[in-house]
Amino acid sequence: MGILNVNLKEKSYKIIIKNGIIKDVGQYISANKVAIITDENVNRHYGDRVASSIKGDVKKLVLPAGEETKSLDKLSLVYDFLLSFKITRSDLVVALGGGVIGDLAGFAAATVLRGIGFIQIPTSLLAQVDSSVGGKVAVNSPHGKNLIGAFYQPRLVLIDPLCLQTLDKRFFSDGMAEIIKYGCIKDERLFAMLEKENIDDKIGKIIERCCDIKRKIVEKDEFDTGERMALNFGHTIGHAVENYYRYEKYTHGEAVAIGMYNICLEGEKLAITPQGTAERVKNLLKKYSLPYALDIDVNQLKNIISLDKKSENDNINLILLNKLGEAIIKKMPKGELFTKGV
Ligand SMILES: NC(=O)c1ccc[n+]([C@@H]2O[C@H](COP(=O)([O-])OP(=O)(O)OC[C@H]3O[C@@H](n4cnc5c(N)ncnc54)[C@H](O)[C@@H]3O)[C@@H](O)[C@H]2O)c1
Ligand SMILES: [Zn+2]
Numbered sequence: 001m002g003i004l005n006v007n008l009k010e011k012s013y014k015i016i017i018k019n020g021i022i023k024d025v026g027q028y029i030s031a032n033k034v035a036i037i038t039d040e041n042v043n044r045h046y047g048d049r050v051a052s053s054i055k056g057d058v059k060k061l062v063l064p065a066g067e068e069t070k071s072l073d074k075l076s077l078v079y080d081f082l083l084s085f086k087i088t089r090s091d092l093v094v095a096l097g098g099g100v101i102g103d104l105a106g107f108a109a110a111t112v113l114r115g116i117g118f119i120q121i122p123t124s125l126l127a128q129v130d131s132s133v134g135g136k137v138a139v140n141s142p143h144g145k146n147l148i149g150a151f152y153q154p155r156l157v158l159i160d161p162l163c164l165q166t167l168d169k170r171f172f173s174d175g176m177a178e179i180i181k182y183g184c185i186k187d188e189r190l191f192a193m194l195e196k197e198n199i200d201d202k203i204g205k206i207i208e209r210c211c212d213i214k215r216k217i218v219e220k221d222e223f224d225t226g227e228r229m230a231l232n233f234g235h236t237i238g239h240a241v242e243n244y245y246r247y248e249k250y251t252h253g254e255a256v257a258i259g260m261y262n263i264c265l266e267g268e269k270l271a272i273t274p275q276g277t278a279e280r281v282k283n284l285l286k287k288y289s290l291p292y293a294l295d296i297d298v299n300q301l302k303n304i305i306s307l308d309k310k311s312e313n314d315n316i317n318l319i320l321l322n323k324l325g326e327a328i329i330k331k332m333p334k335g336e337l338f339t340k341g342v
Contacts (some may be wrong), residue, residue: 002208006133006215008153008222015133015157015215017208022046022121022160025094026053029119029156033057033091035082037105039065042097042123045166050096050121059085063101067247070100070140072148078108082116092117092155098124098171099131103146106137110152120157124167125175125203126253128159129182129210134218134228145239145247151223159211161204169289174253176288177234177260182210184260184281185233186217188325195284230327233319234260237294240304244296257290266338267320272330274323298338306334 002017016028034054038047043062051058061081063069082093093116095105102120109118122132138149164172183191190209193199199206214231221228238259241250250258264281267273285292294301305316316337318330 002204004208004212004215006153007219008135011153013154013156015159015211017159017161017204017211019162019204020160021158022123022163023049023053025050025121025158026055028158029054029092029094031056031090031092031117033059033085033087034094035085035087035091036060036094036096037063037078037081037101037108038096039063039069039098039101041065042101046096046123046163050094054094063104065100067100067140070104070138072139072141075104075108075139078104079112082108082112087112087116089113089116092119094119094121095132095154096121096123097127098122099127102127102132103136103138103149106135106152106154107139107149110137110150115152117155118152120154122157122159123163125164125172125207126178127175128161128164128207129175130178130214132157132159133211133214135222136224145242157211159207161207164203170251173289174251177253177257177285177290179206179210180281180284180288180290181231181233181256181260182213183284184321184324185230185319185327186213186325188323191280191284191324195280195287229317229329230319232317233321233327234258234263236305236308236316236318237262237301239308240301241294241296243304244300250291254291257285258292258294261285261292262294263318264321266318270320270330272328273321277321277324280324302334302337305337 004015006013093109095102109116120132122128135151135153137152138146141147234256238256241255261282264278282292315331316334319327322328
């Protein structure tokens with residue numbers, strides 16, 4: 001079992017990583033009313049087990065699976081569910097699922113009654129290593145992804161690596177992209193281990209290492225004004241690729257994989273990233289069934305990046321690798337982006 005403490009100025013919480021914890025979550029959850037939000041896939045595998053292990057008045061809302069669920073429509077359903085359950089500020093919301101459910105349930109918990117406690121039980125690899133830690137919660141708007149959101153930390157994160165046995169292969173690879181990202185930006189040993197070894201029996205330890213890396217970054221920069229930007233390694237290109245294909249061709253992790261390889265090539269051209277780094281990243285992505293080749297014209301890519309609604313002005317913060325295991329942030333005028341070609 002691994003336990004991490006996330007220490008923030010206003011609030012601290014634990015991340016507990018343990019095989020089989022999904023059937024014992026009731027030991028960690030205590031409130032008069034507990035509202036579980038989940039999706040239909042996760043519910044099929046774990047819904048009853050989680051609900052029956054929690055004491056008290058427990059109600060469950062099961063939503064359709066998929067990114068479309070992170071919408072204002074579904075948020076409204078969640079509000080209706082919580083308010084008709086007459087939930088109070090001393091009760092709890094439990095997010096049981098992948099990043100979609102975590103982000104949606106977390107945003108609902110942050111806003112209903114001006115904030116009630118919530119617990120994350122992430123079940124996808126991406127949610128276990130990334131989205132459940134750090135307190136970013138959001139829904140999508142017709143204007144773009146994650147544009148309506150908040151910083152709202154959970155009370156507790158409970159991670160069961162055994163849940164990954166029921167996850168589709170493609171979603172497992174998706175999470176692997178974020179794990180490779182942590183290796184690239186903070187941990188060369190993790191990167192080398194992913195290259196050399198068979199990770200099947202080490203996934204619990206790997207999840208713990210990734211949560212610990214994210215914990216440290218979030219502790220230093222809870223509100224994403226500096227160091228946390230390193231977590232966006234591969235994401236500038238990745239978001240543009242997702243956007244270009246209207247979120248249909250590639251999953252988030254696949255798009256980030258393409259972004260990581262291509263930003264390493266760019267870093268090599270700028271003589272910031274050591275030669276050969278992109279090749280190592282490419283080989284590791286291939287090992288975990290992830291794509292790497294950019295199949296969009298560079299000018300179109302530049303246009304999408306320049307129009308990004310979250311970017312502030314004419315500059316862009318590119319996250320590059322100084323070397324494997326170390327990221328730097330390079331501010332660059334958008335016009336100079338990829339002038340050497342990707
Ligand atoms: N808040 C953050 O910091 C942050 C960080 C990264 C990503 N995200 C968000 O996370 C979302 C993506 O998360 P995701 O990839 O987990 O997607 P997801 O929640 O859609 O889960 C992927 C699929 O796997 C299924 N699933 C999940 N766990 C399962 C299990 N144990 N067994 C069987 N099926 C299972 C789900 O039903 C779904 O079909 C995006 O909306 C993204 O914006 C948020
Ligand atoms: Zn990501």
